[in-house]
Amino acid sequence: MTHCEGDHCVTCSDEAVPVKVLRLHGADLADVDAGGGRVEQVSVALVDAAVGDTVLVHAKEAIGVVT
Amino acid sequence: MRFVDEYRDAEKAHHLAASIAALCEPGRQYKFMEVCGGHTHTIYKHGIEDYLPEAVSLVHGPGCPVCVMPMGRVDDAIHIASQPNVIMTSFGDMMRVPGGNGSFFDAKAAGADIRMVYSPLDALKIAERNPERRVVFMGIGFETTAPSTAMTVLRAKAAGITNFSVFCNHVTILPAIKAILDSPDLRLDGFLGPGHVSTVIGCRPYEFITRDYRKPLVVAGFEPLDILQSVHMLLAQLAEGRSEVENQYGRVVPWDGNTRALQVINETMEPRPYFEWRGLGFISHSALRMKDAYADFDAERIFDIPGGRVADPKACQCGEVLKGVLKPWECKVFGTACTPETPIGTCMVSSEGACAAYYNFGRFTRERVKEATR
Numbered sequence: 001m002t003h004c005e006g007d008h009c010v011t012c013s014d015e016a017v018p019v020k021v022l023r024l025h026g027a028d029l030a031d032v033d034a035g036g037g038r039v040e041q042v043s044v045a046l047v048d049a050a051v052g053d054t055v056l057v058h059a060k061e062a063i064g065v066v067t
Numbered sequence: 068m069r070f071v072d073e074y075r076d077a078e079k080a081h082h083l084a085a086s087i088a089a090l091c092e093p094g095r096q097y098k099f100m101e102v103c104g105g106h107t108h109t110i111y112k113h114g115i116e117d118y119l120p121e122a123v124s125l126v127h128g129p130g131c132p133v134c135v136m137p138m139g140r141v142d143d144a145i146h147i148a149s150q151p152n153v154i155m156t157s158f159g160d161m162m163r164v165p166g167g168n169g170s171f172f173d174a175k176a177a178g179a180d181i182r183m184v185y186s187p188l189d190a191l192k193i194a195e196r197n198p199e200r201r202v203v204f205m206g207i208g209f210e211t212t213a214p215s216t217a218m219t220v221l222r223a224k225a226a227g228i229t230n231f232s233v234f235c236n237h238v239t240i241l242p243a244i245k246a247i248l249d250s251p252d253l254r255l256d257g258f259l260g261p262g263h264v265s266t267v268i269g270c271r272p273y274e275f276i277t278r279d280y281r282k283p284l285v286v287a288g289f290e291p292l293d294i295l296q297s298v299h300m301l302l303a304q305l306a307e308g309r310s311e312v313e314n315q316y317g318r319v320v321p322w323d324g325n326t327r328a329l330q331v332i333n334e335t336m337e338p339r340p341y342f343e344w345r346g347l348g349f350i351s352h353s354a355l356r357m358k359d360a361y362a363d364f365d366a367e368r369i370f371d372i373p374g375g376r377v378a379d380p381k382a383c384q385c386g387e388v389l390k391g392v393l394k395p396w397e398c399k400v401f402g403t404a405c406t407p408e409t410p411i412g413t414c415m416v417s418s419e420g421a422c423a424a425y426y427n428f429g430r431f432t433r434e435r436v437k438e439a440t441r
Contacts, residue, residue, distance in 0.1 A: 043188060046214055046327045056266060056319055059158070059208070060186030061215035063328055064266040064319050 018054045018066060032057065074290030075113075083295040084118040090302040091122045098124050099252060099301055100391055102244060103261035104131030105289050111428035113291040123298065126253075126391030127421035129347060130261050132208045133160050134389065134413040134420045136236065137343040138377035141166030144205055144234055147370045148179040154197060155181045156190035157205040160417045163410060167377035187219035187233070194223070194231035203366045206233045210267040211331045213355060214236040214328035217335040220357070220364045235356050240264050241272055241351035243344060248280050252392050257301040259294065260286035267332075269324025269377065270312050274299040277310045288316040336363050345379065345413055346386025383424030385412035387418045388421050395422040402426060 019032045022039065030049060034040040042060045049055050055062040091097065101107060107127045110116060116125060129135055141164055148155035148171070155171070162171045162183060175181040180200075184190050189203045194202035206216040216233055223231045239259060247253060260273055265286045272286045282397065283304040287297035297315045304311060314320055316424035335358060357365035366372075379385065382400045387393035395401055405411040407423050418427070434441030 007233060017407075040207055043218060045218055046325060046331065056263065058190050058211050058294065059215040061262070063214055063325055064321075067317050 016023060019057050019062075021049050021051050021053045023051060024049075030055075030062070069359075074155045074288070074292045076292065079292055080295055083145055083292065083299055085381060087118075087123065087295065087299050087302060088120045088188060089121055090299065090306055092306070096122055096124070097256045097302065097305070098126055099257045099298065100126045100128045100247070100255050100394075101259040101287070101294075102128040102130045102240065103259075103264065104128075104134065104417065104421075104424075105261070106259055106287060107131070107295060107421050108419050108424050109289050109291060109294060111424040113293050114428075115291060118295060119298065123302070125259075126255065127388065127395075128247065128391060129257075129389045130240060131208065131414070131417050132212070132238060132422075133164055133417035133418040134385065135243075135344045136161070136164055136207060136413060137345045137373050138379065139169070139343065140167045140236055142168055143374060144371040145169070145171065145174045145179070147189065147203055147234060147366055148174055148181050150201075150370055152199070152201050153180065153370075154193060154200050154202045154203060155176065155179065156184045156187075156193060156202060157181060158185070158207065159183045161205055161207055164413055164416050165410060167375075172334040180310060187216045188222075191219050191231055192254055192370060193230065194228055195226075198230060200230060202231050203370075204231070206235045206237055209238055209240050209261070210263050210328075210332070211263045213332050213336065214325070216269060220335050220361055221331060223364060224361070229363065232364045232366040232369050237336065238342065238344070238354040239338070239353055239355065240268075242350050243347065244273075244276065246344075246347055246350050246353075247284070247390060248276065250390060252388065253390060255282060255391075256305060257282050258284040258303070259297050260284045260312070262286060262288050262320060263318045265314075265316070265324065267325050267328045270320065270322050271324075272315050273312045279314050281319075283310045284312050286312070286314045286320055288317050290318065334358075335364075343376065344359065344389075346389040348386075380411050383412035385414045385422075388412075388414050395425040396399075398422065419430050 020029045024030045028045045030044045044062045047062045053067040056064040181261040190204040284296040285300045338352040339354045341349045341351045341358045384398040410416045414422035
């Protein structure tokens, strides 16, 4: 069972783990590099993110772009 | 790794520690509260306190959403999960939070269908795949997590998904900070502002703290150098007699926040008249509920919840820890009856909770100090 432990809390995303946008699916969804080659789909509806940008993702919702 | 390694440079940390010490006025004690549980986690994990002079102490604030969840709401959620045909979905860190009648894990063991998800979007997918079931998402978290819940409700509505609802327990940080500032038993010199909450709400909402309470606040990032630099900025403000909102975490936090995220929250949710915070009691306008227009997605209206209040266990001193009055190890049950495996209080549940962070990373240091001074 995975739960909030170690470096990362799902609820709080306590550390800004940099997540890079790999490709966009429309304006709403994107594939990101979640680390270790793992690709995850997240929502980018609330930010202006382009391929190559680093975004701050919280519960699979990007809430900010890291500049 | 970019955005990580450069904020963990030991040499820079030593430089910063030296200039922090130089800024301290001789004989003066400084007490800063880190509001966010993420900061608490970083501070213990990287031993930040060892870099600070004795005159500077960090007080752990209420910013761990799991830790402030009152027992009554956990019981309500388990009540919903136990209704016929319900699938309850929750973030993993909520699973072990004890209510008056056990935790989600206990309810799951007793037969309730409770599933761990990483996002409300995952919960919505479960609803799509199980049209004959009623899928409820346990919405918890500060302004960082609320946009994700709000977006999911908007998506459910747009897609015409009718078997999905949210048990909304989202809380807002500003009323809690105000409650702490108004609390008579704590004297603080300044705040490390929550970095990721600020990504959403921006820096402006903190201005009442610097203006009305004359306490400086620096919005801080989550890497070790972020914390040290923010402490430095707070001390510089105090040395210069300033009391301002400053943004140390500019690489992520825009001054005005994320207006689109705020819009989706405002579209779907509104402040509750009051909400109970574990250890802090009832705080007005400190949490969000679903708006009338989204009543169909509001588990609180769909299911008849008991809504009872359950007093915290007597032995538990989470309240004092959440207000920063007690350090985790000063609690009577810390590390004995209350451990991350068998938590009595919520501060021991989440890795962001002050007690769990201290238990996992800090206690050995303290034991060594105790031995050395024996």
